[in-house]
Amino acid sequence: AQTVTQSQPEMSVQEAETVTLSCTYDTSENNYYLFWYKQPPSRQMILVIRQEAYKQQNATENRFSVNFQKAAKSFSLKISDSQLGDTAMYFCAFTSGNQFYFGTGTSLTVIP
Amino acid sequence: KAGVTQTPRYLIKTRGQQVTLSCSPISGHRSVSWYQQTPGQGLQFLFEYFSETQRNKGNFPGRFSGRQFSNSRSEMNVSTLELGDSALYLCASSLGEEGQPQHFGDGTRLSIL
Numbered sequence: 658a659q660t661v662t663q664s665q666p667e668m669s670v671q672e673a674e675t676v677t678l679s680c681t682y683d684t685s686e687n688n689y690y691l692f693w694y695k696q697p698p699s700r701q702m703i704l705v706i707r708q709e710a711y712k713q714q715n716a717t718e719n720r721f722s723v724n725f726q727k728a729a730k731s732f733s734l735k736i737s738d739s740q741l742g743d744t745a746m747y748f749c750a751f752t753s754g755n756q757f758y759f760g761t762g763t764s765l766t767v768i769p
Numbered sequence: 770k771a772g773v774t775q776t777p778r779y780l781i782k783t784r785g786q787q788v789t790l791s792c793s794p795i796s797g798h799r800s801v802s803w804y805q806q807t808p809g810q811g812l813q814f815l816f817e818y819f820s821e822t823q824r825n826k827g828n829f830p831g832r833f834s835g836r837q838f839s840n841s842r843s844e845m846n847v848s849t850l851e852l853g854d855s856a857l858y859l860c861a862s863s864l865g866e867e868g869q870p871q872h873f874g875d876g877t878r879l880s881i882l
Contacts, residue, residue: 690868701772702859702873709868748812755800756825757861757871761811 659684661751663760670739671768677724678734678763680749689753691725691732696762697745705747708732739767771796773862773874781880787848790877794841794862800824801843802871803835806857818843819865847879855881 660683670676682691693705708716708725715723720740724733736743744767749760774793782788794801802825803815814827818837837843841862847854857878861871 692870694873701875702861704870704872707870752868754867755817755819755865756814757802758814759804759812761809 659686659751659753659758661749661758661760663747663749663763665763666761667764667766669766669768670736672739672741674739675735675737676739676765678736678747678749678765680732680734680760682730682732682749682751682758684730684751684753686753689751691723692750692752692757693721693723693732693734694748694750694759695743695745696748697742700745702748706734736765741767741769743767773860773872775858775860775874775877777877778875779878779880781882782850783882784850784852786850787846788850788879790845790847790858790860790879792843792845792860792862792874794843794860795872798862798864798872799841800863800865801837801841802861802863803843803845804859804861805829806859806876807855812859815845850881852881855879 662681689710691708696702720737746762751758776791800819802817804812817825821837832848835845857876859876860874863869863871
């Protein structure tokens with residue numbers, strides 16, 4: 658069975674600082690995909706970043722980057738130069754095939 | 770391109786009633802997935818439809834059912850509502866191919882009195 662674990666229910670960071678959100682997963686599959694989604698308060702869930710397991714290079718999207726450690730089954734999200742608009746729930750997700758598995762989320766608050 | 774549209778945005782029902790939620794996917798997307806989101810539980814997968822067929826199913830009782838139409842629009846039905854069914858129900862669409870990201874709607878907030 659596939660599982661996704663986010664061990665940090667809540668985190669906070671000062672504006673302009675860097676924060677890292679943790680995610681681990683368990684699978685016996687060799688080919689899969691990992692995602693980070695962001696859900697601002699009372700707003701729509703949006704895709705932040707996507708990583709293909711067969712690619713060793715870590716994905717980056719502007720201020721967002723990941724540290725993908727396949728052997729350790731770890732997929733952390735780093736947010737640089739944090740902004741107030743980054744305040745949201747962040748969900749880590751895994752898919753191999755068509756079904757998605759989500760973690761329980763990390764609530765991130767950016768403090769002015 | 771229009772995003773994923775879910776209707777209605779809010780619903781209030783009483784125990785024992787039934788409810789139908791609707792989801793219109795992004796144009797061209799053939800896969801629609803449904804999730805139940807509650808505080809502390811994250812997103813619980815209900816089911817996924819692709820080309821009018823249920824392709825994947827989560828661990829929910831048979832009171833939860835769904836269907837997909839030929840235009841890819843999907844509906845989810847919950848019968849004999851219970852207080853524990855109060856949640857945000859999210860719909861997500863994708864192209865349906867392996868590794869393609871899901872795109873979410875705003876959700877339907879269901880409250881059971």
